[in-house]
Amino acid sequence: MNSMALPDSDEEEEAFSPQTLRIANDPTLYTKWNRAVAGGNLLLAVCVFMDDVIYMGASPSVTTEFKERMINLFEMTDLGLMHHFLGLEIKQGEGGVFVSQAKYAANLLHRFNVTNCEAAITTPMNVDEKLLIEDDGSGKADARKFRGLVRGLACLTRTRPDIALAVARVSEFVRKPTNQHFGAAKRILGYIAGTRDLGIWYSNGAEFKLSGFTSSDWDGDRGSRSGFVFSFGSGAVTWSSRKQGVATLSTSEAEYLAAATSASEAMWLRRQLGDLDEEQEDATEILCGNGITKKPLLHGRTEHIDVELDLIRELVSGGFVSLKFCNDSQQLADIVTKSLPREKHVDFTARLGLCTYRSRVR
Incomplete structure (x- = not known):
């Protein structure tokens, strides 16, 4: 894939081949730079995953030219401003960008019959609960159903750092889950029921x-x-x-x-x-x-x-x-290493940028 221009000669084509424009640090990212400016400046960035392509440019003319050339080369559909990508929901506005998985969360809750009646759960983990690998006396759980739930929760951690620790802990028991382990996973779902609309806000003014x-x-x-x-x-x-x-x-x-x-x-x-x-x-x-x-x-x-x-x-x-x-009262990484009490969990969640879209666009 060419990130911007399509040269006429074979020599130029080699210079603009995908391998020369691909970023070594990330094999899915391609960039085009203006080397005429001292130090260079980025003209176009393109991210490719399977048959999905997203791009951003330094100006409307750059992105328009890239889009037109791609459509002429390949059978592609222009979906306009990005709203969804790989299961993520993206809302773009003048003040910033909001990324969430609200629809995915709703589908997961429906799949496991969890409703808003469990929205009173305000933390993804019980602070006093210890999960053990050995038999805890609670009985064996349905391993297949448990693994399906853990996989679903793991997908949610792409936009939800507030559940990363809880999901990591229950994932340790996918081989021989007990009812206690299943209960811990269901608690995470109960927490999601009350926070399904949370996403991360990236402000333009930051x-x-x-x-x-x-x-x-x-x-x-x-x-x-x-x-x-x-x-x-x-x-x-x-x-x-x-x-x-x-x-x-x-x-x-x-x-x-x-x-x-x-x-x-x-x-x-x-x-x-x-x-x-x-x-x-x-x-x-x-x-x-x-x-x-x-x-x-x-x-x-x-x-x-x-x-x-x-x-x-x-x-x-x-x-x-x-x-x-x-100090401990400001250590945001504790949310991914320790089970926190409600007040601290809520505070750290907000400081990570997690909020609802409505709270940012009023």
Whole structure:
């Protein structure tokens, strides 16, 4: 695919081939730059997934020319301004862009017979509940139905960081689910019933600066969890809640592993933004616990995380990331690593940019 112009000669065609315009950082992204300007500026960005194509340009003339040439080359349908893409619902306005999965959530609720009568559930997890792999005495659940529910919930996490941890936890039990595990998954559905219209709002007037939060939850033999949330402008753009692959001996070690994962994500995002003409000149700030902002661990018991420690040192000294202290009351990444009480969960959800569309367009 050519991202903009179709040359006449074979020599020019080679220069404008898809491979020369494809971004190495993301194989689905193609860009066209104006190299006549000092430093270059982005003219056109095209994202391709199977037979779906979305694009944005520096001017209406650029996007119109691209669209016309594509339609002349391929059998395509122009759907106009983007409203849906890969299950996401997009609403674009003068003030910003709203991304949600409200229709998908409604279909999932209908499929599992969950109605608004369960909308009183205000958090996706019970703070006091511990889910165990071994038999908890509640009886075996329908494994096939449980896996279907977990898959459906996992799809919702693409726009819902507020349920990422809850879904990650129940997904650990897809092999031999119990009724307790099924109940935990149904609780997430009950929470969705009352928040199905939530999506992420990206404001046009926000400062477009990449920043992140990182957190961990150390649980000894059960395995620790790493989590991060990155925002660009007014809303979260990427988040993660995963079990750590290395056993850690303390909360500090778990924090370093989480920070290394977050730093790697920051570098990937910085490259993506650079490809889209949003180069981050300053170091990306990552807010974390107090201990990790000091000198990294050096004692002999940390050989198993030396690679992660070296990565953090390299990225900090290179000016790519900056680790800053953040107290627990402001640590947004806790929403993807810890079960939070209602007040804190609601606060963090809003600060991640999650809201209803109506609340932004009044």
